[in-house]
Amino acid sequence: MVLAVPVAGANQLRMVEVVKGEDAVGDIIADPPTDLDPTAAPGSDPYLLVRDPLASQWTSLGTIRAEYANWLRQLVATVFVKGDRPRPTWPSNMQTSSTLSYAGWRQRIALVLPYLENSDPLAARIAWGELARAPYATVDVARSRIDAAAVESWLDDPKLASRHPAYTLLLGFVGGSADVARLEQHIEAAWSSHDATNLPAMIGADLELRGPSRVGWVEAMYFADRSRTMPEIEAALLALNVHGDANRTVPRQRVIQAYRAFIRERPPMAGFVAQQLADWDYWDAATEYAALLKSNTIADPASEFAVVNYLQRAASANAALE
Structure with missing residues (x-):
C-alpha cells in the first residue's frame, strides 16, 4: 500500500x-x-x-x-492476536474478520473515530468503512471519545443515508436520554409504516441505551404482532442477536428468553433462531424443536434444516457430557 x-x-x-x-x-x-x-x-x-x-x-x-500516511500506517498495523475469536459484524451479521482480534478492533476503532466525516473524502470513507464492519462489542471504545451532537448531525444529513446504520449504532454508545427519545420516535414511525429501513440499527442502538428492559417491547411489538412484515421481524431478530453475541448491555440469557418467546409466538419461523441458540450452546429448546418437526409446523426447507442441525448439535453436546 x-x-x-x-x-x-x-x-x-x-x-x-x-x-x-x-x-x-x-x-x-x-x-x-x-x-x-x-x-x-x-x-x-x-x-x-x-x-x-x-x-x-x-x-x-x-x-x-x-x-494521512502515518494514520494509514497505524491503521494497517493493528493485528490479529492468537486465541481471540473474531465475531460477526454489524450490520450484515454475515461477515467475519479473519485478521483482527477484539483488542485489534478496539485499537482500530479508536484510530478511525477522529476521522469520521473528515474533510478529506477518502479518509472519511475509510473511517466509516472500518466502523461499519467492526464487531459490535468493540464499538464501545467510542464512549466518551466522540460527541453525540456530531453523530446526530450526520444522521440528519440525507447525503449520508448509506452511512446511517453505522452512525445509528454509534449513537447507541455515545448518546443520552435525548437520543433515546429521538430513536424511539423514529422506531415508532417505522413501526407505523412497516418500514424496515435502518431498523436493525435503530433497535440495536435503542437496546444499547435502554438495556434489557426494552427487550419486552421488542417481543410485544414485533414477535407477537401478526401484522409485522418479514423484513421487520428479521430486523428485530438481528438487533437481538448482535446484543446476545456481545453479552454485555443486554445479557445473552435475556436474548435467549426472547428467542424462546419468538419460537412460541411464531412456530413456523422457529428455525430463524436455531443457529444462534446452537452457537451459544443453549440446548434447552430441543424438546420444542423436536415437537415442531414432528408436527410438520416448519414448512420452509431452510428453517427445517436449521432445526435439524440444532437437534444434531444438541445430541452431540449431550453425548459429550455423558
Missing part, C-alpha cells in the same frame, strides 16, 4: 509514501491503474494504491492527502 503522484510528462506514478510493504519512496510505477484521473497533475493529492503481494497490477482507492 503506497501513496503515489503523477510524474510530469509521463504516464507513470512516483511513490511519495509507503504505508505497508517493501516498496521505497521514489520508486516509479510504470504501469499505473487504468482508472486514474487523466487530468491529474503534479501537485495533486496522491493516489492511495494497493495490490496483492503476488500481483503486479495496482488498484487505486482514490486520492488522499499525504499528511
